[in-house]
Amino acid sequence: MSRANGRLHLWAFLQGIGFFPGGWRHAAATPEAVFDRAYYERIGRMVEKARFDAIVFGDQLQGRDAAGRTPGRLAIPTLDPFTLLSAMAGVTEHVGLVATVSTTYNEPAEVAAKFATLDYVSQGRAGWNIVTTAHPNSPLNFGETELLEKSQRYKRAAAFVEAAEVFWGSACGKKIDRAALKSDWFEIDDTLDFVAPPQGRPVLVQAGQSGDGRDFAARTAEAIFCPAPTMEAGKAYRDDMRARASALGRDPDGIKIMPGLALVIGGTEAxxxxxxxxxxxxxxxxxxxxxxxxxxxxxxxxxxxxxxxxxxxxxxxxxxxxxxxxxxxxxxxxxxxxxxxxxxxxxxKPRGHGIFVGTPEQMADHMETWIDAGACDGFTLQPGFMPFELEVFCDEVVPLLQQRDLLRTDYQGPMLRDHLGLGPLA
Amino acid sequence: MLLSLTIDLAPDEIGAEGFRHFSDRLRAIDAIAPDLVIFGGERDTALIPGRLEGLVNLPWAAGLVTSAAVVAVLPALHGIPFHVARALSAIDFVSAGRAGWAPVCANHEVIDRAYGQQYAISDAEAPAKHDDFLRATQALWDSWDQDALIIDKASGEYLDSAKVRRVDYRGPYFSTMGSLNAARPPQGYPLLVRDMNDLSADSELPADVVLLGAETITEAEDAIVRLRAAPGTANAAILLKVTAGRSLDLPFEVEGADGMHLIGHPDAATVAAARARLPARTQPGDTARARFGMAPPINPFTQKALV
Structure with a gap:
């Protein structure tokens, strides 16, 4: 099955109107469409036809304003990720749907219920990109004045995920581990009656970079979204995460390393x-x-x-x-x-991610080189602007990757866990 | 007369087959074209949050229920205004202005235990927190003017910075600065539904739709007189609750009722029977607020209500 699933995994990271801050102004960009259901339905179908593992939406918990002035020339952030993924679930049958949700300004009961619902309406395709929130304006939107210190944020994240696991287990008929509902962070007495998620729980995704972040990811994540500006940096990160996972008794193949890659593709390099x-x-x-x-x-x-x-x-x-x-x-x-x-x-050069600029053939070469070098398990693609760059990738690069036996030509199962080659939950 | 109903996931609608059944049920309801579909559970005759989380279910469900206004029942005492405001903005966009919300206090004791001890609250105090939750959420929608977006590629103007602001809402339970990282919903505020069997029944905040449970004509008419006299509900659409399997007559006999809300897990045949007596008066494509005769809300920062 792993062979038929391909050696290369593809995720589409759809941040608003695309990767470049000025991209919304391009003649082929459709900035108004991000407010329409039809746009998301079309993108969902396109990515599924191209046999991506998943679509990922990022998240922020603050407006774009600097000291109260909202920029007039930057596009609006991505609309609520759960909403977009839920709308896409209705018109797709295979592609995974990964929502970025912070553990810093949420409650486990609510997040668990939301992912159970996304997993239900998609019949087993939900993933959770677990993040913590470090933007100084975010606490002010949630009745707090100060950010949590970094190691505290990760401690809260670990306790949060542990509690959420109890909610999902309970929804699936498991005995409730009440001790796991109590921590320095949460004093939860009981679970909630919500629908059982078909996967048991969402696939857990992380984006940890720092020591605390890597440690949390090694314990928790089944896929990791990370910046990797060079192949060497990618390989060093992947080797480190695999070693950390092994040291914790986990199968290192149970963590897919998916660095971000922005792309601009043309018929010729020029x-x-x-x-x-x-x-x-x-x-x-x-x-x-x-x-x-x-x-x-x-x-x-x-x-x-x-x-x-x-x-x-x-x-x-x-x-x-x-x-x-x-x-x-x-x-x-x-x-x-x-x-x-x-x-x-x-x-x-936004956000420290690699940027690929070249032809479809060159992009396929680039991806194959990274995979062969053990620098990643695939890529989290960040189209330069939407939807044009993603369409070009799906039409012109995907067939090359399939011809090279890097990318699956068919999904090997209905659920996101299947696409990642993860077995059923214990 | 308007037709509305509550839909919850049935306990046996799990697994691939159960999911197909639930999807088919929504399609069958859509074919009957009710005016309002509320996704949530019931305890006695009161709305409670359902077995599908309201905000995540709604965008998917709106793809199957294609003409009615779609409403999520939310736990008002547990929700976080920033998340709720943001999600309902997106839902209102992807449903082309058909979104609504019904924030309730009912079942809070059960939900309190799942959210943690700091959420425990008395029934006496609950309505105040409910109202603060609503005000905070609406304040975040007011952080954007309806016409803030420009999106002119040639000039590079995406929005008018003067039309987006921090609102710095500070209430007794919730504080939130804004701006919201989502535009004002197409409807201004999504349709607000209040259940008169809820602890929030005494709220003086405006509601767009009121669900009223009554056993007799007199009880219903007295309640409607009181609702019409209260500023928050004087213009609301008042829908009388009718339990599936019982007579559908009450809403037709009560002076001043605007329609019927079916509870008690109505099947498609029941909804169709009700529709047969309540000819559709609205058009597909209407926003939820337009369907219920609600004017666009005025943004207190500009004193304008643009659509």
């Missing part, structure tokens, strides 16, 4: 490079300044953007931790770089 350049150009100066403003929690648009950063004013008032912001901006301050120039460079 065409791909031209479109990459075109999409970067669409991020004009003000857009780029808004993009950095969001990531430091300070509205830079109030300053002349062709002048250097007023660093002391920024670190005195930014919503992100001042020392981190100072460290990020100091090289530009010392070099006297104009705000807009620094922001342009920042907006060109």
């Amino acid at each position: 065409e791909a490079k031209a479109r990459h350049a075109e999409v970067l150009e669409l991020a004009d100066d003000v857009l780029a300044v808004e993009y950095l403003s969001e990531s430091i929690g300070y509205d830079l648009t109030q300053h002349p953007i062709d002048k250097p950063f007023p660093i002391e004013e920024i670190v005195a008032r930014c919503e992100f931790p001042a020392e981190g912001v100072r460290a990020q901006l100091m090289p530009a301050v010392e070099a006297g770089t104009a705000i807009k120039d620094f922001c342009q460079a920042y907006a060109r």
